[in-house]
Amino acid sequence: MSINEIYTDGVAVSGEHQASHSYSERARRNLWLQMSRMGAYSDAQEIPIIVRGEGTHVYDVNGKKYFDGISGLFTNALGHGRPEFAAAAAESMNNMTFFPIWTYAHPKAIELAEKVASLAPGDLNRVFFTTGGAEANESAWKLARQYHKIRGDTDRYKVISRDIAYHGTTLGALTITSLESYRQPFEPLVPGAVKVPAVNHYRAETHPDDFEAYGLWSAQQIEEALLREGPETVAAVFLEPVQNAGGCFTPPPGYWQQVRAICDRYGVILVSDEVICAFGRLGTWFGGQKYDYVPDIITCAKGITAGYAPLGAMIVSDRLAEPFHEGDVSFQHGFTWAGHPLSATIALTSIGIIERENILDNVTANQEYFQRSLNDLKELPIVGDVRGTGYFWGVELVKDQSTKETWAGDDAERLLRGFVSPEMFRRGLICRSDDRGDPVVQLAPPLISTREDIDFMVGTLRDVFVEAAKRYL
Numbered sequence: 308m309s310i311n312e313i314y315t316d317g318v319a320v321s322g323e324h325q326a327s328h329s330y331s332e333r334a335r336r337n338l339w340l341q342m343s344r345m346g347a348y349s350d351a352q353e354i355p356i357i358v359r360g361e362g363t364h365v366y367d368v369n370g371k372k373y374f375d376g377i378s379g380l381f382t383n384a385l386g387h388g389r390p391e392f393a394a395a396a397a398e399s400m401n402n403m404t405f406f407p408i409w410t411y412a413h414p415k416a417i418e419l420a421e422k423v424a425s426l427a428p429g430d431l432n433r434v435f436f437t438t439g440g441a442e443a444n445e446s447a448w449k450l451a452r453q454y455h456k457i458r459g460d461t462d463r464y465k466v467i468s469r470d471i472a473y474h475g476t477t478l479g480a481l482t483i484t485s486l487e488s489y490r491q492p493f494e495p496l497v498p499g500a501v502k503v504p505a506v507n508h509y510r511a512e513t514h515p516d517d518f519e520a521y522g523l524w525s526a527q528q529i530e531e532a533l534l535r536e537g538p539e540t541v542a543a544v545f546l547e548p549v550q551n552a553g554g555c556f557t558p559p560p561g562y563w564q565q566v567r568a569i570c571d572r573y574g575v576i577l578v579s580d581e582v583i584c585a586f587g588r589l590g591t592w593f594g595g596q597k598y599d600y601v602p603d604i605i606t607c608a609k610g611i612t613a614g615y616a617p618l619g620a621m622i623v624s625d626r627l628a629e630p631f632h633e634g635d636v637s638f639q640h641g642f643t644w645a646g647h648p649l650s651a652t653i654a655l656t657s658i659g660i661i662e663r664e665n666i667l668d669n670v671t672a673n674q675e676y677f678q679r680s681l682n683d684l685k686e687l688p689i690v691g692d693v694r695g696t697g698y699f700w701g702v703e704l705v706k707d708q709s710t711k712e713t714w715a716g717d718d719a720e721r722l723l724r725g726f727v728s729p730e731m732f733r734r735g736l737i738c739r740s741d742d743r744g745d746p747v748v749q750l751a752p753p754l755i756s757t758r759e760d761i762d763f764m765v766g767t768l769r770d771v772f773v774e775a776a777k778r779y780l
Contacts, residue, residue: 330356330368355732360387363753363760365737376738376750376764381551381583381699382614384657384754385666391656392615399652408436408646415651422658423611423622426592429601433628435638436646437619440582440608441475444545446621447604448479449640451543451576457630460574463542465499467532467575471553471744472505474545474580483545486552486743501536503528506556509692509703510711510745522559530569538573543604546577548584548594554701554747555694563600570603576627578604582619586610587661587754589697590670597696603627610754613657618650666754670697676758680765681750687769689776698754701747702768706780713745722746722779727771736767 331353339345340354348354356368363386365373378384399415408416420434435450437443448466455463466483468474474483481490482497490496506525514521533541546566550556570577579602584594586607591597593605604627608619631638644650661667674697681693681700691705704722706712714722723740727748731738739749750764 330354362386362388363756371735373732373735373737374752374760374763376736376752378751378753379614380609381588381751382609384587384610385613385660386753386755389615389660391660392613392653395652395656396616396649399649403648405647405649407643409641413646413648413651415648415655416646419646419651419654422655423620426658427605427622428593428595430625431601431605431622432625433623435621435623436642436651437608437621438617438642438644439619440580440606441477441480442642442645443582443606443608443619443621444474444480444483444578444580445477446640447545447578447606448483448543450604450621450623450627450638451578453638454576454627454630455542457636460539462540465501465536465541466543466545467501467503467529467536467541468545469505469550470502471507472545472547472550473552473743475582488743499542501532501541503532505550505553506558506562507553508556508559509694518559519561522562523565525559526562526565526569529566530572533569533573533575538575541573541575543576543578544570545580547580548589548598549696549699551583551749552741553744554703554741554749555696555699557694557696558598563595563598567600567602576604577602578606580606582606582608583610583699583751586657587667587670587697588699588751590667590674591697592667611657612650612653613660615657616647616650616653617644618647618654661754664755669756670754673756673758673761674698677761680761681768684765684769684772687772687776688780689772698750698752698756700750701741702750704746704748704772704775718779719746722775726775726778730771730774731767734767734771736764738764738768 334354335348357365358368359366363375365375375383406413423434424432435446437446452464468483468485470485472485474480479497481493482500484490485502504525508518508521511521513524529544567577579594581594586592587610589597595601603624605622611620612618630636677700681702684690684702685693688708689704690702691708691711692703695701704714706714719742723742723746728740741747741749748768752760
């Protein structure tokens with residue numbers, strides 16, 4: 308079945324078909340899609356063309372409506388088409404097109420840094436802007452290395468992160484990333500990457516029946532890695548509050564408190580990668596507020612502007628920032644577009660909407676309903692595990708519930724790319740079928756989503772999983 312047939316349920320108006328084909332052909336000729344198999348789009352397999360958004364939905368070139376169940380890659384937190392953003396953007400551009408925050412400053416960057424610091428936990432009061440999440444993580448590793456050098460710990464350059472985890476694709480961030488298919492084409496990477504197990508309790512061999520004990524064991528793996536490497540060589544530990552790649556791995560009780568204590572014990576900087584989790588995805592401003600920990604650095608992006616403009620940030624504790632505010636010391640690092648007046652204005656607008664409309668309360672009020680609805684899918688033989696929190700959930704698919712046998716290789720390819728993904732798209736749901744690890748379908752809808760939206764998402768998953776079980780089990 309062609310993508311055009313999926314768009315139109317097999318019924319296409321000739322003019323619409325021509326428009327779709329024209330855009331698809333032009334995209335094939337000039338547009339290099341990111342993280343995509345370009346060879347998959349032949350003349351008969353048209354590229355999906357999304358032309359507009361309205362609230363929690365988007366529309367393709369043929370007018371078909373889709374629920375945005377992944378928030379445009381965890382980003383469109385407040386829905387499409389809000390007039391407040393257009394008005395704020397126009398005012399910003401009429402006032403000042405652009406000026407860098409290299410040496411200089413401008414009011415919107417100052418106001419946004421002040422606002423973000425007021426929301427962040429503990430003493431995380433210094434905000435270093437970037438243009439996105441990978442750049443924020445790149446910045447955090449560089450800052451950690453320079454911080455230690457300033458203090459005389461010149462051997463501290465290594466970074467510890469978890470298996471399967473994704474932290475970005477710039478060369479440093481890619482080194483922190485643990486997905487071999489992403490890393491291998493660009494090796495050798497930056498020296499110093501050390502990996503520890505992800506907190507995947509569903510497939511735990513140690514403490515499989517005790518979530519809390521498993522969490523303490525998982526934290527202990529970080530300490531053991533530090534001791535193997537030599538604590539004096541490790542600059543930072545990078546962890547997500549809820550790990551995205553692999554499918555929404557949530558931390559066991561006590562895990563973060565142990566990790567915090569371990570980092571303090573050995574003088575290692577704790578970086579909380581919240582590119583996805585910050586600004587409401589978990590029902591709190593930041594992950595530390597969800598799980599009761601205060602990191603040394605928070606990296607964030609995506610939801611900070613609700614997708615209306617590109618922006619990222621590294622939020623740094625006063626302690627780490629202090630040496631850079633003495634004498635002639637400088638953090639020799641930056642990005643031209645970081646803290647762009649338009650992006651900063653959009654971020655302030657987004658934060659204001661979250662506050663005025665009690666968006667965090669909407670997430671926390673519905674997260675248990677979301678979980679219960681997804682847990683009902685476990686009655687289907689193809690569903691193995693449901694995990695997540697807030698508006699960030701993963702459903703792992705298995706061949707056998709009793710043995711937890713997974714899908715791999717060609718079987719996973721046929722299941723996910725051959726059926727589950729296109730079938731959900733055909734039924735009007737955009738979400739994520741993730742094969743970075745065991746096969747998982749992820750849902751991360753806009754933070755304004757209602758229980759009716761949850762019913763649509765889960766109902767669509769149920770219908771697709773029922774059909775998948777008939778075909779493949």
